[in-house]
Structures are given as structure tokens and as C-alpha cells.
Amino acid sequence: MLLTTFLSDVFYGxxxxxxxxxxxxxxxxxxxTIGVTGQTLSGTYLLAxxxxxxxxVLHALLQDFTPSGATQNGSSLLTTKATAPASYFGPAPPTxxxxxxxxxxxxLHKQPANFAVPAAHKGAVQQRLGINWLKFIADAGLGAPVAANYLQVQSGDNS
Incomplete structure (x- = not known):
């Protein structure tokens, strides 16, 4: 079971x-843009x-997020230059x-030193389909998320 008491701040513009x-x-x-409110983060983080x-469907798996020192709406922002292991692609629900x-x-997970996608999950990450996130967490040595959030997009919304 994944439990977190902190909300990941997600900003689209x-x-x-x-x-x-x-x-x-x-x-x-x-x-x-990703950030957190109500906790102080240090170190490196992985965003799924x-x-x-x-x-x-894996829409993103981005590593090497670190605190940027910047804030937005009271949120401490994180930044990364990474586009891997799986770059971001936006929601595209079918009609x-x-x-x-x-x-x-x-x-948002604390990223272990020397993080690498476990061999058993490389295919799912590359194909972006059918990833078993709980198994990925265990195999990659990740702990519970330090923050989480979610959004919804209506199917057929092509605008």
C-alpha cells in the first residue's frame, strides 16, 4: 500500500x-512544474x-529532481534536466x-543513489504499458512516495 500525507504541487503554467x-x-x-508544500526536501527525487x-500507462518517469530554491504559490519547486528514463507525454484519453x-x-519518490530501472521493468518503461508500480517500487529500492497528486482528463477532450 502506498501512503503519503504530503501533496505534490503540480503546476501547468x-x-x-x-x-x-x-x-x-x-x-x-x-x-x-513540480513542488511541495509543508515539508523540506533535500536530495534527489524520482517522479512518475x-x-x-x-x-x-507510464506518462513520465523522470529522475534527478532536486530542490531549486525557487517558489511558486508557496510551493518549494523541484527541477530536473533529465528526460529519462521515460520523457513526459501528456494525457490523451481515447474518445x-x-x-x-x-x-x-x-x-514523487526519494531517488536512491545509483538509481537505474530494474532489468525486469525495462520493457514496460520503454513501451510505457503495463507497468506494475508496486513491484517497480520494490525492485528499484524506492520507499513510499514522499508526495502525490492526481488530475483527470475527460475522454474525447481533444482541446
Whole structure:
């Protein structure tokens, strides 16, 4: 079970993502800014963005996030130059009838020294499909997330 008491602050430009916020596909097209409120982070972090419920799609797995020293809306921002192990791609739920909201979960983990994608998960990370995140956490030596958040995008929202 994954438990965290801290919210990951997710910003798409000036749009602040509160848990479960419904946004347009176009709002979440570019990689967001990530931060935390209410805790002081030091060290290096790994961010995963996972889409559900129609299977598990890895929308991002970005390493080497560190505190930037900057703030936005009271949030201490994190930054990375990494585009790996899996670069960001925005939500793109399929057109469905009836329309159905798809959830996109952000999980921020403390990154172990010498982090590498475990061999058993390289295929799922490269293909971005079917990743078992709980098994990935165990195999990669990650702890529980230090912060989490999620947003929703309506299926068929092509704007």
C-alpha cells in the first residue's frame, strides 16, 4: 500500500492542480512544474506520472529532481534536466461513449543513489504499458512516495 500525507504541487503554467481536478488535454500537454508544500526536501527525487484506469500507462518517469530554491504559490519547486528514463507525454484519453474521466497520478519518490530501472521493468518503461508500480517500487529500492497528486482528463477532450 502506498501512503503519503504530503501533496505534490503540480503546476501547468498558472493552473494549480488540486487532487482530482478535471483539466483539458491541452492544459496538461507540456511537462508540469513540480513542488511541495509543508515539508523540506533535500536530495534527489524520482517522479512518475501514471495514467489509469484502462490499463496502466507510464506518462513520465523522470529522475534527478532536486530542490531549486525557487517558489511558486508557496510551493518549494523541484527541477530536473533529465528526460529519462521515460520523457513526459501528456494525457490523451481515447474518445469513448459515454465520456469517461481518466486519472493521471503523480508520485514523487526519494531517488536512491545509483538509481537505474530494474532489468525486469525495462520493457514496460520503454513501451510505457503495463507497468506494475508496486513491484517497480520494490525492485528499484524506492520507499513510499514522499508526495502525490492526481488530475483527470475527460475522454474525447481533444482541446
Amino acid at each position: 498558472t493552473t494549480v492542480i488540486t487532487p482530482g481536478l478535471m483539466v483539458k488535454k491541452s492544459t496538461a500537454a507540456k511537462q508540469p 506520472m501514471i495514467g489509469t484506469p484502462r490499463g496502466t 469513448e461513449t459515454p465520456k469517461y474521466p481518466h486519472k493521471y497520478i503523480f508520485l
